[in-house]
Amino acid sequence: MIRFSSLGDVILASSLLDPLYNLDIKVDFLTFKPFGEIFKEDYRLNKLIEVDKKELKTLSQIKSFANNLKKENYDYILDIHSNLRTFSISLFSRIKTIRYKKNSIKRRLFLYKPFRKFLINQNFNVLFAYLETLKLFGEKNYKKYRPRLILHSDDFKGVNNLPKNFVVIGSGARYKNKIYPYFNKVSQILLENGFNVVLVGSKDDKNLDRNVYPKEVIDLRGELSLRQSMAVISKAVGSISNDSAVAHLSRAVQTPVLMIYGATHPYFGFAPLEDEGDFIIKNLSCQPCDLHGRKECKFKSLYCLNIEPSLVVNKFLKILTKFNISS
Template identity: 40%
Template sequence: MKVLLIRLSSIGDVILISSVFNALKKAGAEIDILTDKSIAPIFVPDTRIRKVMGVSKNRLSFQAVKELADNLKKENYDYVFDLHNILKTRLLSKFLPFKTIRYNKQSLWRREVIFFKFLKRKKQLFIPELYAKAVRKAGIEVEENPTPEIFIPEETELHISRLLPHRKFVVIAPGARWEGKAYPIRKYKRIAQILRRVGFEVVTVGGKEDVEAGMEITGAYNLNFCGRLTLLESMAVIKQAEFVISNDSSAVHMARAVKTKVAVIYGATHPCFGFAPLESEGTVIRKELPCNPCSLHGKVRCEHLKCLDIPPKEVVTKALQMIS
């Protein structure tokens, strides 16, 4: 059996598709992956994957989609799993002669929660389980709520270990695409101070846009890895950490994929949307407010952001309880 998994973006969502790899391999499947070329390298060392194909999602015009489909037709897949289910991936599957199974992203329900807040107490989504449901439609057995897993090459871990503090350390991931997810940097700085006082060093990971924040939190270039590492290298840092403290962002899923516990600070978004860690993977830190959730992705016009008014000491306490 030969299968194609399609998930173009974003980093966290793409990492979560690894939750179905083991089940597919157990069923004897050869696995190909189509994703954004900026994310594709995380799968290249994975021996479970036959082929990794990278494309530029933003450049997938109608003609580009058609040309991509022409190339994919040569592969003779038994199943195509559309684990993105957006217009571009649906269009691509229309041009393919293979059986396509799409995951149900439950977009309508998520949007309903924004307007009818009581629904957040009615149901808890988990994205890996939604991916698993799509794979089960092909008759493949997948455990309930599978967890993601990304392999870090030994040479990458060795290289990163030389850069890390000699004493036990915690990773803080301050990045967030939208302000409704961004726990204030001054509070992250306070968290770092408390962690150092109780015996941990603190390092930061993130993109180039997080360099300044990382420097403010760590106060030292050699502990601020924001903008300096590849995705796999950042995951290697996270793998060797005691735990991670992060906004509701891709760093959460990076931690889950290397089996490092993560404390997630929620603001405008909500765990019920499906991106929260399982209890075995970490903990959720949030403030219960009648106005929450107010956004699917954290893009808000809110002026007060009371949802992010969580004391640093509370964050540290819950993170330490998570690993005790």
């Protein structure tokens, strides 16, 4: 199975591991470093293959790597990335390949307003697109599976002293057009509602965040390993996150999540399902403006992220009610 990046996509790929394991299919998982950390000691994998992106940069490197894969005598490549690199690996290895339907043309067309009214009702979900590949292995009830990551007791070391009844906030994202600017105010409202608040993310997330948070907020950004972050999220009553990895980690450890959309859109297929949480979006005519959220806002104002903190918290509380969780 191949999914090189990004972290959120690799997390969603975990949804395939339980059904393949149940079908007694041995899986070797190929991904970029350091994303393989989420699969540490995962009994569902026969082998984890981690490579540095620099090792598969040139055509000759890819060809050499593919030739080595060929020697492993794999029955199939399950390609759930579907890009030029994975196409090349399939081509050079000559291994029979099952490839997920990426829906990339429709997703790109959705960026243009005239096409949206024709596409909006054609629901696409990346998770189901991954899982649909299971039909070729005889799994008919594939939509019941969800991403699932396995935690071990060691992952909780150093994070077991957190207060009860806490909400995780994932304040960061790869691009600024996806970063909600009022998490400090959301934190204050959550505290007033009887919750504790824990921030998770990278050191860069912390450095880029200019917000001043209430002193009661526990800031663990840049202090945790990826697996420790998973452990913290798993202990939370719920999480609030940008369209980023924290949202998908929440899904994979069965923590209800509210995802906040800015420059991107649920149509791209990454929104949590109803049994995983919900999302909030302003639904402006300029949304979405970019497939990944990297494009500069043409209005220089990011109106899409100007969502009242009280609306965010109210939506989150509705999720907790749906999951029978109280403060």
